[in-house]
Amino acid sequence: MTDTQRVTLEDVQDAAARIKGVAHRTPVLRSRTLDRLVGAEVFVKCENFQRVGAFKFRGAYNAASRLSPEQLAKGIAAYSSGNHAQAVALTARELGTSAVIVMPEDTPRSKREATAGYGAEIITYDRYTGDRVAIGEALAAERGLALVPPYEHPHVIAGQGTAALELIEEVGELDAVVVPVGGGGLIAGTATAAKGLHPAMRVIGVEPEAGDDTKRSLEAGRRVSIPVPRTIADGQAADIPGELTFSVNQRLVDDIALVSDEGIRDAMRFAFERMKLVIEPSGASGLAALLGHRIAPLPRRIGVIVSGGNISAERFGEIVGG
Known part of the structure; x- marks a missing residue:
């Protein structure tokens, strides 16, 4: 590309x-x-x-599987209301790395629990007052993680x-x-x-x-x-x-x-x-x-x-x- x-x-x-x-x-x-x-x-x-x-697993895996071994060793981050969160968490497990996910506080419990079940760390925010993109980008920069956004990526x-x-x-x-x-x-x-x-x-x-x-x-x-x-x-x-x-x-x-x-x-x-x-x-x-x-x-x-x-x-x- x-x-x-x-x-x-x-x-x-x-x-x-x-x-x-x-x-x-x-x-x-x-x-x-x-x-x-x-x-x-x-x-x-x-x-x-x-x-x-x-469907989110398709895009998450296609993007994250292209990261370098050095990037994968540090881990990946994402922000999501639920489905992309689970997709990145499972993708990280498939690729042998870790994931940190920024999720709204009011995410349905089933989606939050499934994301944690795949092994991801979850950080919550208020979707009506917080900026998930800013939070996710700051988190990725602070920890040196590769950010896999839910849609804004070719x-x-x-x-x-x-x-x-x-x-x-x-x-x-x-x-x-x-x-x-x-x-x-x-x-x-x-x-x-x-x-x-x-x-x-x-x-x-x-x-x-x-x-x-x-x-x-x-x-x-x-x-x-x-x-x-x-x-x-x-x-x-x-x-x-x-x-x-x-x-x-x-x-x-x-x-x-x-x-x-x-x-x-x-x-x-x-x-x-x-x-x-x-x-x-x-x-x-x-x-x-x-x-x-x-x-x-x-x-x-x-x-x-x-x-x-x-x-x-x-x-x-x-x-x-x-």
Whole structure:
């Protein structure tokens, strides 16, 4: 990757080769009921079955595995609301090094405990008053650690794009792919892979209504900051798109749909009852957009990435049963 501000299809394909045999090649599921309700053929890429229960392992491993032996010996650091934290913690264990993770105080307990279970040290902060980037960068500098950010890194973006690469390899050309959007790394990687293979394919992001920073930014033509959103989709509670991810998404993303927390609940319930899938709120937002008919015009063949399934039984019951 010669230009650190640009990610290419070749970078995604290189990432796929690097993570092969380490990350899971996750299944693509179909549901006749889902097709009928949406009015299209829908192909569900289940990243809830990825290692650590989310797509984040792809990018974390692709980035960290490229560090020098000297860097790995010192350890790695990250900041994350949960899934990237677990991904970096597991990646560190796989690579024989240590990890320190900066996490919000209100991170769901299941994600915090899983991160610690992989052997990482956890440092918490208040997401509504603290700056996780500043905290993470200061920590990495103080301890001499290599920082692996959740999305603002070309190798992380390329790694995330491997999910879409696998989807298209398995089911062929799609009219559109629908992707949850938080910081923008997954959709940036997805758009790079999808447009690189099939330039006419639409790439549609989905954000919670309370966290529409990427939609506002794309409409404004510049990065727009919003108050930290309060939504059940904690993995999508970003207040501003990343600089690198926005530069990719501004070129390649066709549209952003918005969904309500209630729509996310309905999608989680549908996935559980009809497809036997346990999905966390952020992972369900793409399905919510399809089931809520938030995408128009409706493509005929649609891929949707379920980005993760990290949620405790107690929290899942509160959301779905409430």
